[in-house]
Amino acid sequence: MAKMEAHGKREDESSQRRRVRDAEPLVVGGLDLRDLRAEWMDGVKQQGNTAALHALVQYPTGLIDGATKDQQERMLKHAVRFMNEFHGGDAVFAARLDRDEKGRHAVDVFMMPRHEFRYKDGRTQKRAAVSKHTKAEAQRRYGQQDRRAQGSALQDAWFEYMRDEMNLDVLPPEKKKATAKDRVEPEELALRKDRQKLQNNARKLLRADQLARKRNQEQAARNAAxxxxxxxxxxxxxxxxxxxxxxxxxxxxxxxxxxxxxxxxxxxxxxxxxxxxxxxxxxxxxxxxxxxxxxxxxxxxxxxx
Incomplete structure:
Protein backbone atom coordinates (compact mmCIF):
# COMPACT_ATOMS: atom_id res chain seq x y z
CA MET A 1 0.00 0.00 0.00
CA ALA A 2 2.82 2.40 0.80
CA LYS A 3 4.33 1.98 -2.69
CA MET A 4 0.97 2.40 -4.41
CA GLU A 5 0.27 5.51 -2.38
CA ALA A 6 3.70 7.00 -3.19
CA HIS A 7 3.15 6.30 -6.86
CA GLY A 8 -0.24 8.01 -6.88
CA LYS A 9 1.27 11.05 -5.15
CA ARG A 10 4.14 11.09 -7.67
CA GLU A 11 6.72 10.54 -4.98
CA ASP A 12 8.51 7.60 -6.60
CA GLU A 13 10.97 7.42 -9.49
CA SER A 14 8.77 5.52 -11.94
CA SER A 15 5.96 8.07 -11.72
CA GLN A 16 8.41 10.88 -12.50
CA ARG A 17 9.74 9.02 -15.55
CA ARG A 18 6.24 8.59 -16.94
CA ARG A 19 5.22 12.24 -16.64
CA VAL A 20 4.77 14.00 -19.97
CA ARG A 21 2.47 16.86 -18.90
CA ASP A 22 1.40 18.82 -15.82
CA ALA A 23 -2.10 17.59 -15.01
CA GLU A 24 -3.60 16.58 -11.68
CA PRO A 25 -5.21 13.12 -11.49
CA LEU A 26 -8.92 12.53 -11.20
CA VAL A 27 -9.61 10.68 -7.95
CA VAL A 28 -12.35 8.97 -6.00
CA GLY A 29 -11.79 8.94 -2.25
CA GLY A 30 -8.34 10.53 -2.36
CA LEU A 31 -4.63 9.73 -2.59
CA ASP A 32 -4.00 8.76 1.04
CA LEU A 33 -4.59 5.07 0.41
CA ARG A 34 -3.48 3.77 3.80
CA ASP A 35 -5.75 6.16 5.69
CA LEU A 36 -8.64 5.46 3.33
CA ARG A 37 -8.15 1.72 3.70
CA ALA A 38 -8.01 1.98 7.49
CA GLU A 39 -11.23 4.00 7.55
CA TRP A 40 -12.87 1.56 5.15
CA MET A 41 -11.95 -1.42 7.31
CA ASP A 42 -12.92 0.14 10.65
CA GLY A 43 -15.11 -2.40 12.46
CA VAL A 44 -14.77 -4.93 9.61
CA LYS A 45 -13.40 -8.43 10.15
CA GLN A 46 -10.99 -9.38 7.36
CA GLN A 47 -10.65 -12.89 5.98
CA GLY A 48 -7.08 -13.40 4.76
CA ASN A 49 -4.04 -11.14 4.87
CA THR A 50 -4.31 -9.19 1.60
CA ALA A 51 -4.09 -5.47 2.27
CA ALA A 52 -6.25 -4.53 -0.71
CA LEU A 53 -7.09 -5.40 -4.29
CA HIS A 54 -5.53 -3.19 -6.96
CA ALA A 55 -7.23 -3.41 -10.35
CA LEU A 56 -6.03 -1.62 -13.48
CA VAL A 57 -9.12 -1.02 -15.61
CA GLN A 58 -8.00 -0.54 -19.22
CA TYR A 59 -10.20 1.12 -21.84
CA PRO A 60 -9.78 0.51 -25.61
CA THR A 61 -7.81 3.44 -27.00
CA GLY A 62 -9.41 3.11 -30.43
CA LEU A 63 -12.95 3.57 -29.13
CA ILE A 64 -12.46 6.37 -26.57
CA ASP A 65 -10.26 9.36 -27.32
CA GLY A 66 -9.64 10.11 -23.65
CA ALA A 67 -8.22 13.58 -24.31
CA THR A 68 -10.96 15.65 -22.66
CA LYS A 69 -11.76 15.91 -18.98
CA ASP A 70 -15.38 14.88 -19.58
CA GLN A 71 -14.25 11.64 -21.19
CA GLN A 72 -11.77 11.00 -18.40
CA GLU A 73 -14.40 11.58 -15.71
CA ARG A 74 -16.72 9.19 -17.55
CA MET A 75 -14.03 6.50 -17.65
CA LEU A 76 -13.31 6.94 -13.93
CA LYS A 77 -17.00 6.76 -13.01
CA HIS A 78 -17.67 3.61 -15.05
CA ALA A 79 -14.52 1.86 -13.82
CA VAL A 80 -15.54 2.42 -10.20
CA ARG A 81 -19.14 1.38 -10.87
CA PHE A 82 -18.14 -1.81 -12.70
CA MET A 83 -15.58 -2.92 -10.12
CA ASN A 84 -17.93 -2.16 -7.27
CA GLU A 85 -20.81 -4.13 -8.81
CA PHE A 86 -18.62 -7.08 -9.81
CA HIS A 87 -17.29 -7.40 -6.25
CA GLY A 88 -20.65 -7.35 -4.54
CA GLY A 89 -21.58 -3.67 -4.48
CA ASP A 90 -19.47 -2.57 -1.49
CA ALA A 91 -15.85 -2.84 -2.56
CA VAL A 92 -14.14 0.35 -3.82
CA PHE A 93 -12.56 2.76 -1.37
CA ALA A 94 -10.35 4.71 -3.83
CA ALA A 95 -9.70 5.13 -7.53
CA ARG A 96 -7.45 7.28 -9.68
CA LEU A 97 -7.04 8.20 -13.35
CA ASP A 98 -3.59 9.65 -14.04
CA ARG A 99 -3.60 12.49 -16.56
CA ASP A 100 0.09 13.39 -16.58
CA GLU A 101 1.20 10.23 -18.40
CA LYS A 102 1.22 9.54 -22.13
CA GLY A 103 -1.63 7.05 -21.83
CA ARG A 104 -4.90 8.26 -20.29
CA HIS A 105 -7.07 5.18 -20.78
CA ALA A 106 -6.37 3.28 -17.54
CA VAL A 107 -7.99 3.66 -14.12
CA ASP A 108 -6.39 2.38 -10.92
CA VAL A 109 -9.07 1.02 -8.61
CA PHE A 110 -8.37 0.06 -4.98
CA MET A 111 -10.76 -2.29 -3.22
CA MET A 112 -11.49 -4.39 -0.20
CA PRO A 113 -14.85 -6.07 -0.90
CA ARG A 114 -17.11 -6.05 2.13
CA HIS A 115 -20.22 -8.12 2.82
CA GLU A 116 -22.68 -8.79 5.58
CA PHE A 117 -22.17 -12.12 7.30
CA ARG A 118 -25.18 -13.54 9.16
CA TYR A 119 -24.86 -16.04 11.99
CA LYS A 120 -27.40 -18.76 12.58
CA ASP A 121 -28.73 -16.95 15.61
CA GLY A 122 -29.51 -13.89 13.51
CA ARG A 123 -26.52 -11.77 14.47
CA THR A 124 -24.65 -10.01 11.62
CA GLN A 125 -21.07 -8.98 11.16
CA LYS A 126 -19.31 -6.86 8.57
CA ARG A 127 -16.61 -8.91 6.87
CA ALA A 128 -14.15 -8.41 4.03
CA ALA A 129 -12.83 -11.03 1.59
CA VAL A 130 -10.90 -10.35 -1.61
CA SER A 131 -12.03 -13.41 -3.64
CA LYS A 132 -15.53 -14.19 -2.37
CA HIS A 133 -17.36 -12.60 -5.31
CA THR A 134 -14.85 -13.43 -8.05
CA LYS A 135 -14.99 -17.12 -7.09
CA ALA A 136 -18.78 -17.05 -7.12
CA GLU A 137 -18.83 -15.42 -10.57
CA ALA A 138 -16.26 -17.87 -11.96
CA GLN A 139 -18.32 -20.77 -10.61
CA ARG A 140 -21.47 -19.34 -12.16
CA ARG A 141 -19.88 -18.82 -15.57
CA TYR A 142 -17.49 -21.75 -15.92
CA GLY A 143 -18.24 -24.19 -13.14
CA GLN A 144 -14.84 -23.77 -11.50
CA GLN A 145 -13.09 -21.31 -9.16
CA ASP A 146 -9.38 -21.41 -9.98
CA ARG A 147 -7.49 -18.16 -10.59
CA ARG A 148 -7.63 -18.48 -14.35
CA ALA A 149 -11.40 -18.91 -14.24
CA GLN A 150 -11.68 -15.88 -11.94
CA GLY A 151 -9.60 -13.76 -14.34
CA SER A 152 -11.68 -14.88 -17.32
CA ALA A 153 -14.89 -14.08 -15.46
CA LEU A 154 -13.64 -10.55 -14.76
CA GLN A 155 -12.59 -10.01 -18.39
CA ASP A 156 -15.87 -11.29 -19.79
CA ALA A 157 -17.88 -9.17 -17.35
CA TRP A 158 -15.87 -6.05 -18.30
CA PHE A 159 -16.48 -6.73 -22.00
CA GLU A 160 -20.22 -7.07 -21.37
CA TYR A 161 -20.28 -3.89 -19.29
CA MET A 162 -18.54 -1.79 -21.97
CA ARG A 163 -20.86 -3.23 -24.62
CA ASP A 164 -24.14 -2.96 -22.71
CA GLU A 165 -23.66 -0.05 -20.30
CA MET A 166 -21.23 2.18 -22.21
CA ASN A 167 -22.47 1.26 -25.72
CA LEU A 168 -18.94 0.71 -27.00
CA ASP A 169 -18.35 -1.40 -30.10
CA VAL A 170 -15.93 -3.74 -28.31
CA LEU A 171 -14.79 -7.20 -29.38
CA PRO A 172 -14.99 -10.22 -27.04
CA PRO A 173 -11.75 -10.92 -25.16
CA GLU A 174 -9.49 -13.62 -26.59
CA LYS A 175 -8.89 -16.55 -24.31
CA LYS A 176 -5.25 -16.96 -23.30
CA LYS A 177 -3.59 -20.21 -24.32
CA ALA A 178 -0.78 -19.79 -21.81
CA THR A 179 -1.09 -19.15 -18.11
CA ALA A 180 2.08 -17.05 -17.79
CA LYS A 181 1.80 -13.53 -16.46
CA ASP A 182 1.36 -11.06 -19.31
CA ARG A 183 1.18 -7.78 -17.37
CA VAL A 184 4.28 -5.66 -17.96
CA GLU A 185 5.29 -2.26 -16.64
CA PRO A 186 4.76 0.75 -18.93
CA GLU A 187 8.52 1.29 -19.28
CA GLU A 188 9.05 -2.29 -20.46
CA LEU A 189 6.07 -2.00 -22.80
CA ALA A 190 7.51 1.22 -24.27
CA LEU A 191 10.86 -0.52 -24.84
CA ARG A 192 9.12 -3.39 -26.60
CA LYS A 193 7.22 -0.98 -28.83
CA ASP A 194 10.42 0.93 -29.67
CA ARG A 195 12.18 -2.35 -30.43
CA GLN A 196 9.30 -3.45 -32.66
CA LYS A 197 9.33 -0.08 -34.43
CA LEU A 198 13.06 -0.39 -35.14
CA GLN A 199 12.54 -3.90 -36.50
CA ASN A 200 9.71 -2.70 -38.73
CA ASN A 201 11.86 0.19 -40.02
CA ALA A 202 14.72 -2.22 -40.69
CA ARG A 203 12.39 -4.44 -42.70
CA LYS A 204 11.14 -1.45 -44.70
CA LEU A 205 14.71 -0.30 -45.45
CA LEU A 206 15.70 -3.82 -46.50
CA ARG A 207 12.67 -4.05 -48.76
CA ALA A 208 13.41 -0.62 -50.26
CA ASP A 209 17.04 -1.65 -50.86
CA GLN A 210 15.91 -4.86 -52.57
CA LEU A 211 13.49 -2.94 -54.80
CA ALA A 212 16.18 -0.37 -55.66
CA ARG A 213 18.64 -3.14 -56.57
CA LYS A 214 16.01 -4.81 -58.73
CA ARG A 215 15.23 -1.54 -60.52
CA ASN A 216 18.95 -0.89 -61.10
CA GLN A 217 19.40 -4.38 -62.53
CA GLU A 218 16.41 -3.92 -64.83
CA GLN A 219 17.72 -0.52 -65.95
CA ALA A 220 21.17 -2.00 -66.59
CA ALA A 221 19.59 -4.73 -68.72
CA ARG A 222 17.65 -2.12 -70.71
CA ASN A 223 20.81 -0.06 -71.18
CA ALA A 224 22.70 -3.10 -72.40
CA ALA A 225 19.90 -3.98 -74.83
Whole structure:
Protein backbone atom coordinates (compact mmCIF):
# COMPACT_ATOMS: atom_id res chain seq x y z
CA MET A 1 0.00 0.00 0.00
CA ALA A 2 2.82 2.40 0.80
CA LYS A 3 4.33 1.98 -2.69
CA MET A 4 0.97 2.40 -4.41
CA GLU A 5 0.27 5.51 -2.38
CA ALA A 6 3.70 7.00 -3.19
CA HIS A 7 3.15 6.30 -6.86
CA GLY A 8 -0.24 8.01 -6.88
CA LYS A 9 1.27 11.05 -5.15
CA ARG A 10 4.14 11.09 -7.67
CA GLU A 11 6.72 10.54 -4.98
CA ASP A 12 8.51 7.60 -6.60
CA GLU A 13 10.97 7.42 -9.49
CA SER A 14 8.77 5.52 -11.94
CA SER A 15 5.96 8.07 -11.72
CA GLN A 16 8.41 10.88 -12.50
CA ARG A 17 9.74 9.02 -15.55
CA ARG A 18 6.24 8.59 -16.94
CA ARG A 19 5.22 12.24 -16.64
CA VAL A 20 4.77 14.00 -19.97
CA ARG A 21 2.47 16.86 -18.90
CA ASP A 22 1.40 18.82 -15.82
CA ALA A 23 -2.10 17.59 -15.01
CA GLU A 24 -3.60 16.58 -11.68
CA PRO A 25 -5.21 13.12 -11.49
CA LEU A 26 -8.92 12.53 -11.20
CA VAL A 27 -9.61 10.68 -7.95
CA VAL A 28 -12.35 8.97 -6.00
CA GLY A 29 -11.79 8.94 -2.25
CA GLY A 30 -8.34 10.53 -2.36
CA LEU A 31 -4.63 9.73 -2.59
CA ASP A 32 -4.00 8.76 1.04
CA LEU A 33 -4.59 5.07 0.41
CA ARG A 34 -3.48 3.77 3.80
CA ASP A 35 -5.75 6.16 5.69
CA LEU A 36 -8.64 5.46 3.33
CA ARG A 37 -8.15 1.72 3.70
CA ALA A 38 -8.01 1.98 7.49
CA GLU A 39 -11.23 4.00 7.55
CA TRP A 40 -12.87 1.56 5.15
CA MET A 41 -11.95 -1.42 7.31
CA ASP A 42 -12.92 0.14 10.65
CA GLY A 43 -15.11 -2.40 12.46
CA VAL A 44 -14.77 -4.93 9.61
CA LYS A 45 -13.40 -8.43 10.15
CA GLN A 46 -10.99 -9.38 7.36
CA GLN A 47 -10.65 -12.89 5.98
CA GLY A 48 -7.08 -13.40 4.76
CA ASN A 49 -4.04 -11.14 4.87
CA THR A 50 -4.31 -9.19 1.60
CA ALA A 51 -4.09 -5.47 2.27
CA ALA A 52 -6.25 -4.53 -0.71
CA LEU A 53 -7.09 -5.40 -4.29
CA HIS A 54 -5.53 -3.19 -6.96
CA ALA A 55 -7.23 -3.41 -10.35
CA LEU A 56 -6.03 -1.62 -13.48
CA VAL A 57 -9.12 -1.02 -15.61
CA GLN A 58 -8.00 -0.54 -19.22
CA TYR A 59 -10.20 1.12 -21.84
CA PRO A 60 -9.78 0.51 -25.61
CA THR A 61 -7.81 3.44 -27.00
CA GLY A 62 -9.41 3.11 -30.43
CA LEU A 63 -12.95 3.57 -29.13
CA ILE A 64 -12.46 6.37 -26.57
CA ASP A 65 -10.26 9.36 -27.32
CA GLY A 66 -9.64 10.11 -23.65
CA ALA A 67 -8.22 13.58 -24.31
CA THR A 68 -10.96 15.65 -22.66
CA LYS A 69 -11.76 15.91 -18.98
CA ASP A 70 -15.38 14.88 -19.58
CA GLN A 71 -14.25 11.64 -21.19
CA GLN A 72 -11.77 11.00 -18.40
CA GLU A 73 -14.40 11.58 -15.71
CA ARG A 74 -16.72 9.19 -17.55
CA MET A 75 -14.03 6.50 -17.65
CA LEU A 76 -13.31 6.94 -13.93
CA LYS A 77 -17.00 6.76 -13.01
CA HIS A 78 -17.67 3.61 -15.05
CA ALA A 79 -14.52 1.86 -13.82
CA VAL A 80 -15.54 2.42 -10.20
CA ARG A 81 -19.14 1.38 -10.87
CA PHE A 82 -18.14 -1.81 -12.70
CA MET A 83 -15.58 -2.92 -10.12
CA ASN A 84 -17.93 -2.16 -7.27
CA GLU A 85 -20.81 -4.13 -8.81
CA PHE A 86 -18.62 -7.08 -9.81
CA HIS A 87 -17.29 -7.40 -6.25
CA GLY A 88 -20.65 -7.35 -4.54
CA GLY A 89 -21.58 -3.67 -4.48
CA ASP A 90 -19.47 -2.57 -1.49
CA ALA A 91 -15.85 -2.84 -2.56
CA VAL A 92 -14.14 0.35 -3.82
CA PHE A 93 -12.56 2.76 -1.37
CA ALA A 94 -10.35 4.71 -3.83
CA ALA A 95 -9.70 5.13 -7.53
CA ARG A 96 -7.45 7.28 -9.68
CA LEU A 97 -7.04 8.20 -13.35
CA ASP A 98 -3.59 9.65 -14.04
CA ARG A 99 -3.60 12.49 -16.56
CA ASP A 100 0.09 13.39 -16.58
CA GLU A 101 1.20 10.23 -18.40
CA LYS A 102 1.22 9.54 -22.13
CA GLY A 103 -1.63 7.05 -21.83
CA ARG A 104 -4.90 8.26 -20.29
CA HIS A 105 -7.07 5.18 -20.78
CA ALA A 106 -6.37 3.28 -17.54
CA VAL A 107 -7.99 3.66 -14.12
CA ASP A 108 -6.39 2.38 -10.92
CA VAL A 109 -9.07 1.02 -8.61
CA PHE A 110 -8.37 0.06 -4.98
CA MET A 111 -10.76 -2.29 -3.22
CA MET A 112 -11.49 -4.39 -0.20
CA PRO A 113 -14.85 -6.07 -0.90
CA ARG A 114 -17.11 -6.05 2.13
CA HIS A 115 -20.22 -8.12 2.82
CA GLU A 116 -22.68 -8.79 5.58
CA PHE A 117 -22.17 -12.12 7.30
CA ARG A 118 -25.18 -13.54 9.16
CA TYR A 119 -24.86 -16.04 11.99
CA LYS A 120 -27.40 -18.76 12.58
CA ASP A 121 -28.73 -16.95 15.61
CA GLY A 122 -29.51 -13.89 13.51
CA ARG A 123 -26.52 -11.77 14.47
CA THR A 124 -24.65 -10.01 11.62
CA GLN A 125 -21.07 -8.98 11.16
CA LYS A 126 -19.31 -6.86 8.57
CA ARG A 127 -16.61 -8.91 6.87
CA ALA A 128 -14.15 -8.41 4.03
CA ALA A 129 -12.83 -11.03 1.59
CA VAL A 130 -10.90 -10.35 -1.61
CA SER A 131 -12.03 -13.41 -3.64
CA LYS A 132 -15.53 -14.19 -2.37
CA HIS A 133 -17.36 -12.60 -5.31
CA THR A 134 -14.85 -13.43 -8.05
CA LYS A 135 -14.99 -17.12 -7.09
CA ALA A 136 -18.78 -17.05 -7.12
CA GLU A 137 -18.83 -15.42 -10.57
CA ALA A 138 -16.26 -17.87 -11.96
CA GLN A 139 -18.32 -20.77 -10.61
CA ARG A 140 -21.47 -19.34 -12.16
CA ARG A 141 -19.88 -18.82 -15.57
CA TYR A 142 -17.49 -21.75 -15.92
CA GLY A 143 -18.24 -24.19 -13.14
CA GLN A 144 -14.84 -23.77 -11.50
CA GLN A 145 -13.09 -21.31 -9.16
CA ASP A 146 -9.38 -21.41 -9.98
CA ARG A 147 -7.49 -18.16 -10.59
CA ARG A 148 -7.63 -18.48 -14.35
CA ALA A 149 -11.40 -18.91 -14.24
CA GLN A 150 -11.68 -15.88 -11.94
CA GLY A 151 -9.60 -13.76 -14.34
CA SER A 152 -11.68 -14.88 -17.32
CA ALA A 153 -14.89 -14.08 -15.46
CA LEU A 154 -13.64 -10.55 -14.76
CA GLN A 155 -12.59 -10.01 -18.39
CA ASP A 156 -15.87 -11.29 -19.79
CA ALA A 157 -17.88 -9.17 -17.35
CA TRP A 158 -15.87 -6.05 -18.30
CA PHE A 159 -16.48 -6.73 -22.00
CA GLU A 160 -20.22 -7.07 -21.37
CA TYR A 161 -20.28 -3.89 -19.29
CA MET A 162 -18.54 -1.79 -21.97
CA ARG A 163 -20.86 -3.23 -24.62
CA ASP A 164 -24.14 -2.96 -22.71
CA GLU A 165 -23.66 -0.05 -20.30
CA MET A 166 -21.23 2.18 -22.21
CA ASN A 167 -22.47 1.26 -25.72
CA LEU A 168 -18.94 0.71 -27.00
CA ASP A 169 -18.35 -1.40 -30.10
CA VAL A 170 -15.93 -3.74 -28.31
CA LEU A 171 -14.79 -7.20 -29.38
CA PRO A 172 -14.99 -10.22 -27.04
CA PRO A 173 -11.75 -10.92 -25.16
CA GLU A 174 -9.49 -13.62 -26.59
CA LYS A 175 -8.89 -16.55 -24.31
CA LYS A 176 -5.25 -16.96 -23.30
CA LYS A 177 -3.59 -20.21 -24.32
CA ALA A 178 -0.78 -19.79 -21.81
CA THR A 179 -1.09 -19.15 -18.11
CA ALA A 180 2.08 -17.05 -17.79
CA LYS A 181 1.80 -13.53 -16.46
CA ASP A 182 1.36 -11.06 -19.31
CA ARG A 183 1.18 -7.78 -17.37
CA VAL A 184 4.28 -5.66 -17.96
CA GLU A 185 5.29 -2.26 -16.64
CA PRO A 186 4.76 0.75 -18.93
CA GLU A 187 8.52 1.29 -19.28
CA GLU A 188 9.05 -2.29 -20.46
CA LEU A 189 6.07 -2.00 -22.80
CA ALA A 190 7.51 1.22 -24.27
CA LEU A 191 10.86 -0.52 -24.84
CA ARG A 192 9.12 -3.39 -26.60
CA LYS A 193 7.22 -0.98 -28.83
CA ASP A 194 10.42 0.93 -29.67
CA ARG A 195 12.18 -2.35 -30.43
CA GLN A 196 9.30 -3.45 -32.66
CA LYS A 197 9.33 -0.08 -34.43
CA LEU A 198 13.06 -0.39 -35.14
CA GLN A 199 12.54 -3.90 -36.50
CA ASN A 200 9.71 -2.70 -38.73
CA ASN A 201 11.86 0.19 -40.02
CA ALA A 202 14.72 -2.22 -40.69
CA ARG A 203 12.39 -4.44 -42.70
CA LYS A 204 11.14 -1.45 -44.70
CA LEU A 205 14.71 -0.30 -45.45
CA LEU A 206 15.70 -3.82 -46.50
CA ARG A 207 12.67 -4.05 -48.76
CA ALA A 208 13.41 -0.62 -50.26
CA ASP A 209 17.04 -1.65 -50.86
CA GLN A 210 15.91 -4.86 -52.57
CA LEU A 211 13.49 -2.94 -54.80
CA ALA A 212 16.18 -0.37 -55.66
CA ARG A 213 18.64 -3.14 -56.57
CA LYS A 214 16.01 -4.81 -58.73
CA ARG A 215 15.23 -1.54 -60.52
CA ASN A 216 18.95 -0.89 -61.10
CA GLN A 217 19.40 -4.38 -62.53
CA GLU A 218 16.41 -3.92 -64.83
CA GLN A 219 17.72 -0.52 -65.95
CA ALA A 220 21.17 -2.00 -66.59
CA ALA A 221 19.59 -4.73 -68.72
CA ARG A 222 17.65 -2.12 -70.71
CA ASN A 223 20.81 -0.06 -71.18
CA ALA A 224 22.70 -3.10 -72.40
CA ALA A 225 19.90 -3.98 -74.83
CA UNK A 226 19.85 -0.40 -76.16
CA UNK A 227 23.63 -0.40 -76.53
CA UNK A 228 23.47 -3.66 -78.51
CA UNK A 229 20.74 -2.23 -80.73
CA UNK A 230 22.80 0.88 -81.44
CA UNK A 231 25.87 -1.23 -82.13
CA UNK A 232 23.90 -3.24 -84.68
CA UNK A 233 22.69 -0.03 -86.30
CA UNK A 234 26.27 1.25 -86.55
CA UNK A 235 27.56 -1.99 -88.01
CA UNK A 236 24.82 -1.92 -90.66
CA UNK A 237 25.22 1.79 -91.37
CA UNK A 238 29.01 1.81 -91.88
CA UNK A 239 29.09 -0.17 -95.19
CA UNK A 240 26.10 1.75 -96.52
CA UNK A 241 27.75 5.09 -95.73
CA UNK A 242 30.96 3.97 -97.43
CA UNK A 243 29.01 2.88 -100.54
CA UNK A 244 27.07 6.15 -100.56
CA UNK A 245 30.31 8.12 -100.25
CA UNK A 246 31.87 6.30 -103.24
CA UNK A 247 28.72 6.83 -105.26
CA UNK A 248 28.72 10.55 -104.47
CA UNK A 249 32.34 10.79 -105.59
CA UNK A 250 31.56 9.04 -108.88
CA UNK A 251 28.67 11.40 -109.45
CA UNK A 252 30.87 14.41 -108.75
CA UNK A 253 29.02 15.42 -105.59
CA UNK A 254 32.05 16.42 -103.53
CA UNK A 255 30.02 18.14 -100.82
CA UNK A 256 27.79 15.11 -100.37
CA UNK A 257 30.86 12.85 -100.32
CA UNK A 258 32.50 15.00 -97.60
CA UNK A 259 29.32 15.02 -95.55
CA UNK A 260 29.05 11.24 -95.82
CA UNK A 261 32.71 10.87 -94.96
CA UNK A 262 32.25 13.02 -91.83
CA UNK A 263 29.29 10.92 -90.76
CA UNK A 264 31.28 7.73 -91.33
CA UNK A 265 34.20 9.00 -89.24
CA UNK A 266 31.88 10.08 -86.45
CA UNK A 267 30.25 6.69 -86.54
CA UNK A 268 33.67 5.03 -86.42
CA UNK A 269 34.71 7.13 -83.42
CA UNK A 270 31.51 6.27 -81.58
CA UNK A 271 32.17 2.57 -82.12
CA UNK A 272 35.34 2.90 -80.09
CA UNK A 273 33.39 3.93 -76.97
CA UNK A 274 32.09 1.60 -74.27
CA UNK A 275 29.05 -0.43 -75.18
CA UNK A 276 27.17 1.19 -72.32
CA UNK A 277 26.33 4.19 -74.52
CA UNK A 278 23.39 6.28 -73.39
CA UNK A 279 20.58 6.30 -75.89
CA UNK A 280 19.86 10.08 -75.84
CA UNK A 281 23.49 10.94 -76.78
CA UNK A 282 23.84 8.35 -79.57
CA UNK A 283 20.32 8.67 -80.94
CA UNK A 284 21.02 11.80 -83.05
CA UNK A 285 24.08 10.12 -84.64
CA UNK A 286 22.13 6.96 -85.33
CA UNK A 287 19.31 9.02 -86.80
CA UNK A 288 21.69 10.92 -89.11
CA UNK A 289 23.39 7.70 -90.10
CA UNK A 290 20.03 6.16 -90.87
CA UNK A 291 19.06 9.16 -93.01
CA UNK A 292 22.40 8.98 -94.81
CA UNK A 293 21.90 5.28 -95.48
CA UNK A 294 18.42 5.95 -96.82
CA UNK A 295 19.82 8.63 -99.11
CA UNK A 296 22.60 6.29 -100.19
CA UNK A 297 20.15 3.55 -101.10
CA UNK A 298 18.05 6.03 -103.08
CA UNK A 299 21.17 7.22 -104.93
CA UNK A 300 22.19 3.65 -105.71
CA UNK A 301 18.74 2.85 -107.06
CA UNK A 302 18.82 5.98 -109.27
CA UNK A 303 22.31 5.07 -110.60
CA UNK A 304 21.18 1.54 -111.48
CA UNK A 305 18.22 2.88 -113.43
Missing amino acids: EANRLAEQRSEAAPALAAAEELAKRQGDSQGAERLKGLRERLKRSQGHSTAVRAPRTAPIAQKASLAVDAAFKAIEGDER
